Amino acid sequence: MTIMFNKPHLPLAASGDAPFHIRLTGLTAGYSGRPALHQLDAEIPALTITALVGPNGSGKSTLLGVLAGVIQPTAGELRRNGGRPPAFVPQRGAVGDALPLTVRQTVEMGRWGDRGPWRRLTRRDRALVDTAMDRLGIAHLAARQLGELSGGQRQRALIAQGIAQESDLLLLDEPATGLDPGARERMATLLTELVADGVTVVHATHDLDAARSAGTCLLLHEGRLVGQGHPGQLLTPAAPDRIRRPA
Numbered sequence: 001m002t003i004m005f006n007k008p009h010l011p012l013a014a015s016g017d018a019p020f021h022i023r024l025t026g027l028t029a030g031y032s033g034r035p036a037l038h039q040l041d042a043e044i045p046a047l048t049i050t051a052l053v054g055p056n057g058s059g060k061s062t063l064l065g066v067l068a069g070v071i072q073p074t075a076g077e078l079r080r081n082g083g084r085p086p087a088f089v090p091q092r093g094a095v096g097d098a099l100p101l102t103v104r105q106t107v108e109m110g111r112w113g114d115r116g117p118w119r120r121l122t123r124r125d126r127a128l129v130d131t132a133m134d135r136l137g138i139a140h141l142a143a144r145q146l147g148e149l150s151g152g153q154r155q156r157a158l159i160a161q162g163i164a165q166e167s168d169l170l171l172l173d174e175p176a177t178g179l180d181p182g183a184r185e186r187m188a189t190l191l192t193e194l195v196a197d198g199v200t201v202v203h204a205t206h207d208l209d210a211a212r213s214a215g216t217c218l219l220l221h222e223g224r225l226v227g228q229g230h231p232g233q234l235l236t237p238a239a240p241d242r243i244r245r246p247a
């Protein structure tokens, strides 16, 4: 997929031969004419976990929205080497807690893109839903109402819905928020397994441990890309300070 915007064609950043899933060139995007991302040149490698890191308001969620196709860039280019529509799991706070849905119905909605809303699911759809709930450790909660769950349980249901979409691009906005340490560890393992299954994962995070275990990292500050590369090089011991107040 290539989306072109009203901007002169910019040369692509030199990046070696590493395969990329998404390449952004001079990408600008925002809200009501106010840019929240400025002139981003970045690559998201294929079959890797990419962590989006930066202080509050630096543009991580906006970038995920652009990658998901729900926020349209105003300039620049987004090129994607991918097949299926991205699976986007927004921050839990952005999803109504009082929706009258069970956990199973919530995860089943991940199949709507293929099947259509409220249509009968196939045997394979149901198996995918079962697998997604198993992977998030919420199978025992299948019949519970979403609104009755704890924050961390609800978060896992939403991530299971994203996985059930079977996309080759999974976008997660702060997936570890509200998870206890054990669930965080399982989440990290799950993301690694998904990559092995052929999924490119991008997640926004304030958790430096999660960012350090990513394959690559994009560091944002005030809507600008201030670093990209391996977390071991970017997230040095001085990083927490730099993430709060990049130079």
Ligand SMILES: Nc1ncnc2c1ncn2[C@@H]1O[C@H](COP(=O)(O)OP(=O)(O)OP(=O)(O)O)[C@@H](O)[C@H]1O
Pocket (backbone or CB within 6 Å): 031, 036, 054, 055, 056, 057, 058, 059, 060, 061, 062, 063, 204
């Ligand atoms: N719906 C919106 N309408 C107008 N401005 C917005 C909207 N959402 C975000 N912004 C602005 O865009 C900028 C980037 O916000 P964004 O939510 O992308 O940051 P973030 O890095 O994800 O922050 P956080 O870590 O707090 O989730 C901020 O200046 C914010 O005020």
